[in-house]
Amino acid sequence: MLRALEIKPDVYWVGGIDWNERNFHGYTTDRGSTYNAYLILDEHVTLIDTCKPEFADELIERISDIIDPARIEYVVSNHVEQDHSGAIPAIMERAPHAKIVTSSPHGLKGLAAHYGDAYEYVSVKTGDILCIGKRTLTFTATVMVHWPDNMVTYSPHDKILFSNDAFGQHFASSKHFDDEVGLPEVLAQAKKYYANIVMPYSRHVVRALGALADADIDMIAPSHGVIWRSHVPEIMAEYARWSSLEPEEYAVVVYDSMWHTTEAMAHQIVEAFIEAGTPTRLFDLKANHISDIMTEVLPAKYVAVGSPTLNNGMMPTVAAFLCYLKGLSPKGGWPGRVGIPFGSFGWGKNGPDEVAESLEKCGFDLAFGTLTHQWTEDEEGLGQLHEAVLAGLGR
Incomplete structure (x- = not known):
């Protein structure tokens, strides 16, 4: 039985671990990768992102460790690319009344193009909020970091930034936090990820960092790799340095x-x-x-x-x-x-x-x-x- 991991009270990592991924669009991933998804238990149960289609069973099994997937009311899709959204059909089959929250207009267009218009979509833009109980989720568009549809989701109650591709690493580990793996290893993987995926969009990263400057963040939960909980200032500083392109x-x-x-x-x-x-x-x-x-x-x-x-x-x-x-x-x-x-x-x-x-x-x-x-x-x-x-x- 695959288990979920509680990362904060009533917030769980429920993603998939891809131990054997070795090449991601021409980028060598010698340490594999993860496809992180996060389940929030509140008055309205919310799933943040999904995973690659072939990891859908793993995702559902981890969710089922906590709740019946049918209880999911919202699926927040921060990014259309299939390593993030590919298990949406499998989730919607088990939670047919859930609403899919995505960015406007590109997320809405992209998900409809991939999965059709049979689902109920809720499109959001920067500054929009979603009340799921004692938590209110806020959304910030991070256009071109690294697709037009990208956005991040922030939970002020938990002080968690669900950062999508930003701050991620292609890195598979049985440990799920930065302080468990070690900062040098995580920063090396994050640097390679930035250089091979995010770097062309550095000016957009600068804009996104500015938009998030006032958020009180003590945990960053990216879509790939380990979760930042002890070294948030360090990775934020590195992103500021890398995105400046200062040689x-x-x-x-x-x-x-x-x-x-x-x-x-x-x-x-x-x-x-x-x-x-x-x-x-x-x-x-x-x-x-x-x-x-x-x-x-x-x-x-x-x-x-x-x-x-x-x-x-x-x-x-x-x-x-x-x-x-x-x-x-x-x-x-x-x-x-x-x-x-x-x-x-x-x-x-x-x-x-x-x-x-x-x-x-x-x-x-x-x-x-x-x-x-x-x-x-x-x-x-x-x-x-x-x-x-x-x-x-x-x-």
């Missing part, structure tokens, strides 16, 4: 190579950054997943990307990384960030030139120009590259 004096060097010349260039660029006193990470695309690299891109002032020319263009692995980077680049570009395209070539330097074009489209400043080397590496060429990087850094 750190930090460099990331990413490359793929055919016959080691671009590889030698990558190592030389790293050495130049080290000489200049700039902390640096090196990533060979053959050995590192792009979602792990993006976690390091999040704070980096310098992002160097290298490719040789292959078939009159850049290598497919580099193109895939840059495509992923472009999709996660904030609207308006990367303020204060420098992109450094580099690479080797034989008879045509289209490979590094395409890298430069892609970095520019992502919104990076190409202050260093494009750093290239023809044919195989040699001491003179690598020395010139080293000096070019130091010159670009003003050293």
Whole structure:
């Protein structure tokens, strides 16, 4: 028998644990994930979110540990995406008189498109309230964090923010709270989640944080990962820092190579950054997943990307990384960030030139120009590259 977990008096975690999830839309989830749902027992029993369709039985079994699911009167759907809303049909089959509360207009449109109009929907906007007994739930639209329909639900009685995708982590654990897992692990997972899902919408995060500034929050219950109860100020501070997109004096060097010349260039660029006193990470695309690299891109002032020319263009692995980077680049570009395209070539330097074009489209400043080397590496060429990087850094 699966059990619910009481997180505050009469408030229960009833979600599903996905121990085997390893890839979420191209983002590696080596620690699995959870699909968190929360049951509030009050005069009007309320379920906050559901889970992926394949975890519906797990959700219902946990709810049944506390009450008959038929007693649910409200299902608050903070987000249409199916890892949040996918079990709505299963819940509504057992609680056919429940009303579904969702954002206006996008949540209403999205749920109707997914599940039809046979259910009774209640659409809400920022500032609207729902009285469920001694509790009054309030709603705040968090548009584009990370879909147009996203919203969060706040219970002042419990001081709980049901934060949907914000503050989440793809992390499966038998422990359900931040202080049980340990802050370094949870923050690392939250950072990877932010970099690979939330980062493009950072300006919307800033707006959402402002809208929630006056709420008295002592627990954040996200839709994925562990619940924040001991380190709420820390994760709020990190979100403020990440969403500012303020770069750190930090460099990331990413490359793929055919016959080691671009590889030698990558190592030389790293050495130049080290000489200049700039902390640096090196990533060979053959050995590192792009979602792990993006976690390091999040704070980096310098992002160097290298490719040789292959078939009159850049290598497919580099193109895939840059495509992923472009999709996660904030609207308006990367303020204060420098992109450094580099690479080797034989008879045509289209490979590094395409890298430069892609970095520019992502919104990076190409202050260093494009750093290239023809044919195989040699001491003179690598020395010139080293000096070019130091010159670009003003050293």
